[in-house]
Each structure stands twice: as structure tokens, then as C-alpha cells.
Amino acid sequence: MGGEETILKTRGLKKRFKTGLIRRKGFKALDGIDLEVGRGQIFGLLGPNGAGKTTMVKILLDLVRNFDGHAEVFGKPPSDPTTRRRIGYLPEAHRMPEYLTGWQVMLLFGMLAGHPKREVEKRAAPILERVGMLKDCRRKVREYSKGMQQRLGLAQAMIHDPDLIFLDEPTDGVDPIGRAKIREMVVELRERGSTIFINSHLLNEVEMICDQVVIIHQGRILREGTIDELTPRTGITHFEIRQTPEDLPELLSGLGSDLHQAGHRFELSVSDPELDETIDRLRRANYTITSISQRRLSLEESFIDLVKEDRQ
Amino acid sequence: MRAMFEDARQQVLDNKVFRLLLILTGIPILFTFLIGFREDAVVILWGLGEYSYSEILEGFGGVNIGTEEVNILFIQFFQGLFINVFAGSLGMMLCIAATAFFAPRLLEKGAADTVFSKPVSRTSVLMSRYLAGILFVAFISTLLVVGMYLGFLIVSGYSDPGFLWGAVTLVYLFAMMHAFSIAVAVWTRSSTAAILLTIILFMICGAVHEGWIGYQFIKQQEIVTELRSGDSDHGEEGEEEEESTAINTLLNTLSVMHYALPKTSDADRITNKLRRAITEKGPDLETADGDFLVKQGPVDFRLLEETRENLETTGVIWVSDSQGGAADGQVTIRRYERPEISKTILSKTRTRLQTSKEASKDFMEELESKGETATSTDQSLSNVRMLSIAWDPVDGLTRNERMFLAFNDHMYVIEIVDAKHPSAEHGRNSHDEQDSAESGSTEQDSLTDFRKRRRFLGNGNIVLGQVAGMNPEAWYESVFGWDSELKYNIYFSISTSLAFIFLMLGLAGWKLRRIDF
DSSP states (O other), X not given: OOSSSEEEEEEEEEEEEEESTTSOEEEEEEEEEEEEEETTOEEEEEOSTTSSHHHHHHHHTTSSOSOEEEEEETTBOTTOGGGGGGEEEEOTTOOXXXXXXXXXXXXXXXXXXXXXXXXXXXXXXXXXXXXXXXXXXXXXXXXXXXXXXHHHHHHHHHTTOOSEEEEESTTTTOOHHHHHHHHHHHHHHHXXXXXXXXXXXXXXXXXXXXXXXXXXXXXXXXXXXXXXXXXXXXXXXXXXXXXXXXXXXXXXXXXXXXXXXXTTEEEEEOOHHHHHHHHHHHHHTTOOEEEEEEEEOOHHHHHHHHHHHHHO | OHHHHHHHHHHHHTOHHHHHHHHHHHHHHHHHHHEEEOSSEEEEGGGTEEEEHHHHHHHTTSOOOOOSOHHHHHHHHHHHIIIIIIIIIIIHHHHHHHHTTHHHHHHSTTTHHHHHTSSOOHHHHHHHHHHHHHHHHHHHHHHHHHHHHHHIIIIIOOOOGGGGHHHHHHHXXXXXXXXXXXXXXXXXXXHHHHHHHHHHHHHHHHHHHHHHHHHHHHHHHHHHHHHHHTOHHHHHHHHHSOOOHHHHHHHHHHHHHHHHSOOTTHXXXXXXXXXXXXHSOOOSEEOTTSSEEESSOOTTEEEOGGXXXXXXXXXXXXXXXXXTGGGTEEXXXXXXXXXXXXXXXXXXXXXXXXXXXXXXXXXXXXXXXXTOOEEEEEEEETTEEEEEEEEOOTTSSEEEEEEEEEETTEEEEEEEEEESSOOSOOSSOHHHHHHHHHHOOOHXXXXXXXXXXXXXXXXXXXXXXXXXXXXXXHHHHHHOBTTSOGGGXXXXXXXXXHHHHHHHHHHHHHHHHHOOO
């Protein structure tokens, strides 16, 4: 799986959280995860709530300890602090220190990442500019909207120019323009050679940018692959024509099945020879075809099907 | 580490309790700059108002405070009030409240993830939080103590460098409480729990320590009773009294808690010891067996150095600083081994040591044989019975008093001889000089002076062995020292408190390393 160099690898990763006074009770968060992520990928980790996505990321960051199985990042165990020099992390529902300004947050986390203050000061401004926070960076975090805090969180994750970035729900609370900007940045980071590991519920976004996706449920991997592999064709073809046909059922009678029309658009399940015949009939009836596309299963549909199937 | 300090600094500066503390710190500093305690009067707003000490004391029912340096007494009272009472209790609680959220906030979900995802060790983050709290209190207490010191120096002309140790005391005290607060914060991840439990511990520590001192004092008092009576059998009988099991358990628990908990109450006592080491000269007289110590001789008197070693012969002598020297006044302290006295009752002979009553009776008889008229009064020195014989010799030149005090194996004899008509010039006390020069040396003045001489017997100026003291506080103050036995030893107190700090930080670190964020 993945690129030339393996950035992170897990084998049989298991984690059970113990609860209760005598630590007898508990629940299984991960149940044998095998994963390998290569350099320069945007890797999507999908799963319903409680699937174990965040636990997995936290194990790789040494935030969660005492796990079973094997995990390594940059060829070293997560407990090795040097690995975290090369990792950026935007946690889900993060809380940046509200008594600091955006600028001070950047300095704090840059310095915690092991960089001298002067160097962090040089890096902070361009990153804040990229996330659109430069003009507000002298305001205190408590004055920021959720979207602004999210953008600041993303900026701090990039302050030390990491090779691997974990983004847990990166577009949570961000408006559509902000989301588009974050997507752009993620793609840009990949182009620079960074590996981005995304946990998200917004499957259409994952579909838009991820190279590889893993779907996990109840701590186990259900499916992994590229977006194309996870979104197979449905056999349904989608047509758009300039006019709104009123005689479509008659015109296409005997061709394919499951005809659904909505104004000047319609869908039809057809084989390849039937597709040619459909086009011919439309052209003969003087309809102008503006678009023909093969409909694929969306990532969301694929995800829901997989999870439902696993639950059954 | 530097980043975490900077973060803590910003967190403190943003904190409302810190701002409140700054305002509260400013009040005593302002007080020292606005009110001056001069030798003769209290000056308000650099001369806007002036009140003599007698006027002020009149307001308190004309209480006699038994010293000539009233301004110093006032200054030291306010120093104690602001540093030990306000800063050491109320201020300490505010400091606990202001810093208790340092660790829990850091450990909150969403905050801890971000910090610990960076290449920093959990232990170093914890230590930086602990040290940041210490620095916070060090800043506040240094501001308070140095500010007050400068205020008293500039406005009242009073300099006491030992007072600056007060800042160290507050930091030391806070270091103990903050370690506990950090441990609670890590284990519970709750600011509220950290504040509440730390304040409760602070109060428990004070209560346990003071309770333990009281208990030790009572035990020592039994020995005092024995010494007072001069009959060793009494003490043994007292010890034979059986205490109930419940009380024993309670007292044992108290002792265990005392040794286990940090000695918060010792903090200001340690400071006092350090303070005295800087500002006070050694005692005028201290016996090798530790039974008898005189911190300072009488006011306007000086010790004759050559008599320092004569305690068991001709006595240690202080003479008046005035022109007349010994002729104007002399105080002598000497001691001798109490002779054994045998008595036969119903054909049984019992031997015991001479009591102060017997010694004074012998002396009275001696005076009467010389034709002197003397009066005897029963007094006490540091809770030990003392018999005083006062007489005015027939030559009419002096006023004399001799006191007998039986303590351990020795009889102590303190003699004050004061001229009824001393020379006018006194060396030490300027306003006394003026008064004396204006009114002349009347007999009334001489009586007043005589009373002043006697004051060196009070105010804890004379310490009797390990059982002196009029209350547990004074007693503990006298036995608590750098070379005292282990349970009263300052090093022991400091090391057990430090052990508590390390234990708390160790527990916090241990737990923090095991938290799954």
C-alpha cells in the first residue's frame, strides 16, 4: 500500500480501555488494525462514531499508551519523542489556550515542537496568512469563532513543517469557503511531500482529496483502497439534454431499465450496446445531449452499505 | 520548558485572582509608605497627621506594652500581621486558587492532546507547571516583602534585612501546598477538586501541627510541674496516670499525621530563626547545659564581658550605660548547685534539693539580722516559681531586689541594684535623656527606671531550658532549633516537608505517565 517510503505502520493493533473503580470493566477500541501509509499520500480514515479512528491516531502520537500489537512512525515506536518532531496534529474538538493570542499560540506550539523562538516567528506569519488568520492573530483565542479556532489549530499543526500531519475532523465548524481553503492547503502539503492522515465524517470531502481510504468499524478494518476502488460503478448512466423531453419512455422503450427522469435530466441502467442505441434515438429525435456520465456509488453510500453489512 | 513558562506566565497574567492578589499586595505596601512609625510618634501622610504612641495606646485602655522601642514593636506587629497572618493564610489560599487550575486546564481534553503531541515529556510539562506556580508566588511575595521593607525603610527609617526572609517563607509554604494541588489536579483533572482539597489540607496541616505542639507542650508541662514543686515523685505519679486507649489512639494518630504531613506552621518559625540569625546578636548569657539563657540585658545596661564566665562564682554583671556606671545600676546573675536538705519525719529521713522558698527565707533572715526591712513576693519566670526579696538599704542610696529561682540542679540568683539618684546622662535612650534632663533625677524617675530594669525578665527574654514558655507557641519557639533533638529540629522539619513535596510530585508524575488522553 502507498508510496515508496512507509511513514507509519501498524500490525495487529489492539487497545482496550479499562473503566470502573477496579478497572475490570472496559471496551475494545481497536481490535487488530494492520495499516501502512506511504509518503506523500492523503490518507483518509473513515468510520462511524466510536469506531476507533481517534484512538488509533492517538496511539501513533503516544497520547494513548499500553496497547497491544505493533505500531511505528518513521520506523520508530510512538513513545520515541523524536518522532513527534516530524508530526503535526490537529485534534478533534481541540482547545487552544484562550488566554493567548493567535500569534502566541503559534509561538507556544512552535517552541514546544523544539524550534527556537526566532525561527518560529519567521514561520508563523506565512502559515497564518495561508489559513487566513494573519490579520486576527493579535486577538485572544477566546474572541475567535469556531471556524477561526479551527484554522488556527490547523496552522499550529503546520508550524514546524512536519512530514506527517494528523487532521482529526479538520473542517469541523468551518464555513464552505474555509473548507475549500483547507482542502487546497491539504493538497498543497501533499505536493510538498508531506503525508496527511485525515479522520473525517464529511465523506464527500474525503472523496474529493484522499488518495487512500480505510473504513473501520468497531476497531476493525472493513475495507481499504483508493477512492475508485471504494466507489464502484453502478451500471446506471446519467444523461443531460438541453430540452425537456415529454415522450422519453416511448422514445427509449425496450432499452435498459430503471428509467428515472427529472426535467431535462434522466438516468437509465443500460449495457454498452444499449448506450449507443440510446444516444442514436435521442439524436434522431433532435434532442441535444449536453452530458453523459457513468454513475458510481458515492463514498457515503459505500460506507453506509459496509457498516450496515458489518452490523448485520 | 521555556515555552511552558511563557504559557504559564500568560495564563497567570490573564487570571482575575492574580489581579486581585496584586491589588491586595499593594495595600500593605501602600500602608508602609503612607504611615510612618517614628521613634516618638506615628506620622500619617508624611506629616499630615501625627499621633504620639501614648495617645494611641490610650485608645487601647492605656495598655503598657513593656518596651521603650514602641515604634519597632508597632512595625514588627504590622510585619507579622501582613506577612504571617494575611499573606500566610488568606494570601496563601488565594495563591492556591490562582494556580490550582494550572495543571487541570492543561490536562483537559483537547488541550492535553495538542501539547503532548509535541516532542515534550509529560514529566517536564508537569514540572514546568509546578515551577511556574512557584515563580508566580515568588513574584507576589517578593513584591510584598520588598515593597513593605522599602516602605518601612523610607518612611519609618526602620531597616530589618531579616524581614526579607518572609518572601522565602511564603514560597516555601506554597511549594508544599502547590505540590499537593498538582497531584490532586493530575489524579482528578479537576480545578475545583484541586482548590478545595488543597485548602482543606492547608487547614488540616495547620491544625495537626498546632495540635501536636500543644500535646508536646502538655507533656513538657508535666516536667515543669515536677520542677516547680521540687519533688521528683510528683512527675512520676503524673506519668503513672493511665490515659484511656481512645485518647492514646487519637494522640498517636496526631503524631503520625504530624510526621507525615508538611510542617506548614514551621515555615514562619524557620524564617524567624533565620531572621534573628541576621539581625540579632547572640544571647548575652547562655549556659552550656542549656538550662538558662538571657537574650539581652536590661535597657540602658551593658554586659561586662569579663564577667561572662563568672556565672557560678561572682556572677555575670550588667552595669548602667550612664556616666555613673555600676554606681547608677547593676544587674547580677549567678547560680550555685542546690544543696541537699535532709528532713526526718516519723523516723524516716528524706533528702531533697533546696527550694527557692528556702533560699529566699535564708536571705530574708540574713537581711533582718543586718537591720534591713525587706518584702518578699511570689513571682514566676517562664512558668517556674521565683521568690523575690526587695529592700531599700538603710544608706538610702539604692533600691535592691534579689530573686531566687530553682531550676534543675541549680539555684539562680538574680540581683538588681539601682541607684535612687543616678547621674543624669544615659547612653542609649535619647528621649529618656531629655526627659531626665528636664525634670531632674527625682526618686519617682528612679523608680520608673527600676521597673524598666525588671522588664528584661519578661517577654521571653529569659529562656529556661526546654520547658520555658508561657504558652505552647512560645515554648515551641524556644525548643525548635537547628541543633535541637530530631522532632524539634529545623532540618527535620524541612526535610519531611520536602519529602512530602517530592512524594506528591512523584505521584503526579506517575499518574500523568499513565493517562490515556
